[in-house]
Amino acid sequence: xxxxxxxxxxxxxxxxxxxxxxxxxxxxxxxxxxxxxxxxxxxxxxxxxxxxxxxxxxxxxxxxxxxxxxxxxxxxxxxxxxxxxxxxxxxxxxxxxxxxxxxxxxxxxxxxxxxxx
Amino acid sequence: xxxxxxxxxxxxxxxxxxxxxxxxxxxxxxxxxxxxxxxxxxxxxxxxxxxxxxxxxxxxxxxxxxxxxxxxxxxxxxxxxxxxxxxxxxxxxxxxxxxxxxxxxxxxxxxxxx
Numbered sequence: 001x002x003x004x005x006x007x008x009x010x011x012x013x014x015x016x017x018x019x020x021x022x023x024x025x026x027x028x029x030x031x032x033x034x035x036x037x038x039x040x041x042x043x044x045x046x047x048x049x050x051x052x053x054x055x056x057x058x059x060x061x062x063x064x065x066x067x068x069x070x071x072x073x074x075x076x077x078x079x080x081x082x083x084x085x086x087x088x089x090x091x092x093x094x095x096x097x098x099x100x101x102x103x104x105x106x107x108x109x110x111x112x113x114x115x116x117x
Numbered sequence: 118x119x120x121x122x123x124x125x126x127x128x129x130x131x132x133x134x135x136x137x138x139x140x141x142x143x144x145x146x147x148x149x150x151x152x153x154x155x156x157x158x159x160x161x162x163x164x165x166x167x168x169x170x171x172x173x174x175x176x177x178x179x180x181x182x183x184x185x186x187x188x189x190x191x192x193x194x195x196x197x198x199x200x201x202x203x204x205x206x207x208x209x210x211x212x213x214x215x216x217x218x219x220x221x222x223x224x225x226x227x228x229x230x231x
Contacts, residue, residue, distance in 0.1 A: 009157070033217045043227075045160075045207065047219040091159065097217050104175070105220065107152075109159035 002027045004094050006108035013082055014116050021077045021111045023092030029053075034068065034075045035093040039110070045091065051075065052097075079113075087115045119144045123208050123223035130202075130230050138193045138226045140208035147213065149191035150220065153177060154205040163206075166191055195228065202230045 003026040013019045025034065036048040049059060051068050059066045063080045079086050092108040121142045130136045142149065148167050152160040162175030166185040180199025185191055191210075195202045205227050209220040 006159075035219065037220075037222075043205065043207075043225040045209075045220070045222040047221070050217075050219055052217075095217055104162060104165075105150075107160040109157060 004108035008111045010112040012114040023075045029096040031097040037091045039089040121223035142210045146210035148211045150209045152207045
């Protein structure tokens with residue numbers, strides 16, 4: 001069965017520091033997709049990135065970067081030069097896409113990130 | 118602007134009463150979902166629907182019911198059989214019937230049952 005683990009429940013860093021949010025996943029499928037979502041205090045989850053299992057290239061989008069490593073089943077998210085507006089709960093999620101898929105999107109429990117001014 | 122509208126934002130009910138949470142989308146998405154969020158628990162799937170007049174149970178469907186009579190609407194009823202209904206409920210939609218498309222979420226409904 002698929003599973004997503006975000007071991008860091010809560011992280012606090014001072015503004016302008018870099019911070020990495022960890023995500024470890026489990027799946028029996030060889031074809032799958034990984035996602036990151038941001039949930040600001042308003043409550044609505046906002047999609048950040050999707051990565052499929054065949055694309056291990058790291059991705060950078062402004063101050064955000066993602067490191068996908070199949071060897072360690074990890075899909076970590078780094079915020080560079082953090083800002084107060086980055087304060088939110090961040091969720092990692094997994095969906096299987098192969099013939100043995102569970103047909104569900106599984107979310108981790110989230111990491112609450114506090115950026116201190 | 119296209120999006121997902123959940124109403125109301127806050128809902129208060131007495132124990133033993135059924136309550137229905139509204140979810141409407143104008144994104145022309147086929148698939149719609151209901152998630153429940155509790156502190157420290159992440160998001161757990163209640164029900165999902167890939168097409169009108171069809172829906173499937175998620176991981177925690179007991180005590181909940183849904184309908185999908187229109188593509189745009191996917192209301193969730195929290196029945197009196199749900200033992201711990203107080204939670205934050207999120208509705209989402211996506212473009213395809215599989216699970217590879219990003220989800221679009223509403224702003225959520227916070228339900229408090231006393």
